[in-house]
Amino acid sequence: MITEFGKVFIFLLIAILFVIVAIAVSRLIRPARPTYEKLTTYECGENPEGSPWIKFNIRFYVVALIFLIFDVEVVLLIPWALVYKQFGWAGFIVGGFFLLLLALGMAYEWRKGDLEWDRPKPQPPVIKKTKSTQTVINKEEVVEV
Amino acid sequence: MKTTEEIFQILKENFPNSELTLKTDVPTEPFIIIAPFDVDKISLFLRDNPDLLFDSLMCLSGVDDFNGQKVKDENGNEVMQGGTLSVYYHLESTSIRHKLVLKTSTSRDNPEVVSVSEIWNSANWHEREAFDMFGIKFINHPDLRRILMPYDWEFGYPLRKDYQNPEFYQGMKVPY
Amino acid sequence: MGLLDKEFSDGNIIITTTEDLFNWARLSSLWQVGFGLACCAIEMMATSASHYDFDRFGVIPRPSPRQSDVIIISGTVTLKMALRVKRLYEQMPDPKYVISMGSCSNCGGPYWEHGYHVLKGVDRVIPVDVYVPGCPPRPEALLEGLLKLQEKIRQESLVKKSA
Numbered sequence: 002m003i004t005e006f007g008k009v010f011i012f013l014l015i016a017i018l019f020v021i022v023a024i025a026v027s028r029l030i031r032p033a034r035p036t037y038e039k040l041t042t043y044e045c046g047e048n049p050e051g052s053p054w055i056k057f058n059i060r061f062y063v064v065a066l067i068f069l070i071f072d073v074e075v076v077l078l079i080p081w082a083l084v085y086k087q088f089g090w091a092g093f094i095v096g097g098f099f100l101l102l103l104a105l106g107m108a109y110e111w112r113k114g115d116l117e118w119d120r121p122k123p124q125p126p127v128i129k130k131t132k133s134t135q136t137v138i139n140k141e142e143v144v145e146v
Numbered sequence: 147m148k149t150t151e152e153i154f155q156i157l158k159e160n161f162p163n164s165e166l167t168l169k170t171d172v173p174t175e176p177f178i179i180i181a182p183f184d185v186d187k188i189s190l191f192l193r194d195n196p197d198l199l200f201d202s203l204m205c206l207s208g209v210d211d212f213n214g215q216k217v218k219d220e221n222g223n224e225v226m227q228g229g230t231l232s233v234y235y236h237l238e239s240t241s242i243r244h245k246l247v248l249k250t251s252t253s254r255d256n257p258e259v260v261s262v263s264e265i266w267n268s269a270n271w272h273e274r275e276a277f278d279m280f281g282i283k284f285i286n287h288p289d290l291r292r293i294l295m296p297y298d299w300e301f302g303y304p305l306r307k308d309y310q311n312p313e314f315y316q317g318m319k320v321p322y
Numbered sequence: 323m324g325l326l327d328k329e330f331s332d333g334n335i336i337i338t339t340t341e342d343l344f345n346w347a348r349l350s351s352l353w354q355v356g357f358g359l360a361c362c363a364i365e366m367m368a369t370s371a372s373h374y375d376f377d378r379f380g381v382i383p384r385p386s387p388r389q390s391d392v393i394i395i396s397g398t399v400t401l402k403m404a405l406r407v408k409r410l411y412e413q414m415p416d417p418k419y420v421i422s423m424g425s426c427s428n429c430g431g432p433y434w435e436h437g438y439h440v441l442k443g444v445d446r447v448i449p450v451d452v453y454v455p456g457c458p459p460r461p462e463a464l465l466e467g468l469l470k471l472q473e474k475i476r477q478e479s480l481v482k483k484s485a
Contacts, residue, residue, distance in 0.1 A: 031415075038412035043386055046406030295439065296402045304438040311438055315401050322434045322442045 063115055067107075074103055147244045150176045153198065160191060169249075177234070177247035182259040185235075185250055186286070189262045192237060192246070200237040200246060203266035207234050208276035212307045214254055226308045229254045231280050235262070252282065261287040279305035333481045341480040348391065348417065349475040352468070355390040355410060356383035360397025362424040362458040369461040379468055387414040392471070394464075395444045398426040398433065404441045411448045419475070421467050422450045425457045432457070 042049040085092040167179040192200040214229025235248040261284035263270040274293040281303040301312040425431030430442030454467035
């Protein structure tokens with residue numbers, strides 16, 4: 002007799018086998034003619050410049066972390082939202098406490114200024130007036146002479 | 147609103163030492179011919195004078211006048227010697243709503259015109275295009291490189307009338 | 323690598339059946355490089371859109387040449403672009419096919435004489451399988467070109483080519 006988790010296990014096994022067999026067969030029968038051009042980095046046809054392993058700004062880490070927290074929050078809240086009526090007020094308060102904790106963390110982060118992203122300030126184009134003043138001065142000089 | 151004749155009179159009063167010519171007997175709109183090294187002074191005056199206020203450079207175009215001497219070079223191709231290349235400036239004032247056409251001609255063998263890219267920023271790429279297509283060098287231009295043709299294009303300036311296509315470019319045959 | 327690709331000296335019934343299967347698989351899902359050059363690209367997009375529906379032939383635009391089987395040269399190939407086109411073609415995995423769409427990429431088109439910047443025919447840099455004439459070709463013409471390409475793929479063989 003196979004349990005419910007056993008069925009899931011067989012399902013996983015078949016999925017993994019399916020992928021492995023597909024990749025192995027295609028590796029065996031596909032034509033492979035590697036050349037230098039084919040193996041270079043794809044840059045829309047341009048000459049690749051530098052290494053593709055570039056450093057990202059560390060601030061993306063904060064964004065990723067916050068995204069992760071709220072992603073997990075959704076994952077935990079959806080099953081809770083489905084069943085909290087069965088638990089009555091106790092279930093509601095537990096869920097509310099969890100939400101409160103997250104909101105506190107968020108407020109703390111906000112207050113500490115970790116969500117601030119110091120952007121470069123946009124600089125409006127400045128019309129150069131230096132040359133015009135020079136010519137005006139020149140004209141006055143001419144008049145005086 | 148000022149006509150080209152009135153603007154020409156204003157320019158004559160303010161630039162007594164410059165060569166200025168008014169052309170009205172042309173099928174197009176009348177234009178003013180100025181010297182290639184006065185372009186920046188006159189342009190700045192046109193932009194900042196409160197009666198003129200030409201704040202927009204609509205178009206800057208190079209033209210090969212093809213008025214020199216036709217000479218055969220050693221390969222039998224016709225080559226132009228002497229003559230002029232011209233640059234046309236189409237200006238507009240968005241506040242006073244009048245227009246003006248300026249023309250300047252420079253020698254074909256050493257074409258040099260003063261840049262106006264400091265005065266109108268839109269001139270930057272237009273001047274690069276004129277340089278790319280006709281080889282007109284714009285003095286004081288911040289970044290005078292080819293803009294349309296490849297950077298390694300060594301076969302001359304393609305919109306000149308005596309331009310000859312190269313046989314090969316990077317191993318690709320160019321003529322039909 | 324390539325256990326079966328052009329490795330056989332003669333075709334028996336097993337090999338011809340296998341190659342029929344291969345050809346059928348290849349011609350039924352020709353993924354194209356999402357790549358447009360000029361006005362022909364507008365017609366190519368119209369072909370991909372709902373009215374002409376390129377997708378019913380299995381043609382899906384892909385964002386990378388690594389995942390594509392066919393490149394449609396849709397428009398004027400300038401000398402500057404020709405080098406990029408060549409590299410894009412070389413970065414596609416085998417087997418790869420080329421449809422030259424429109425007069426410009428077939429032979430230079432209206433730029434054949436005075437186009438100082440135009441490559442007179444994309445076949446000067448990459449091998450072309452199907453030429454679609456027109457300036458630009460209607461979507462029906464591109465569909466016809468695709469059918470011709472499918473016919474060509476149907477004739478392919480796993481047998482080694484004899485000199």
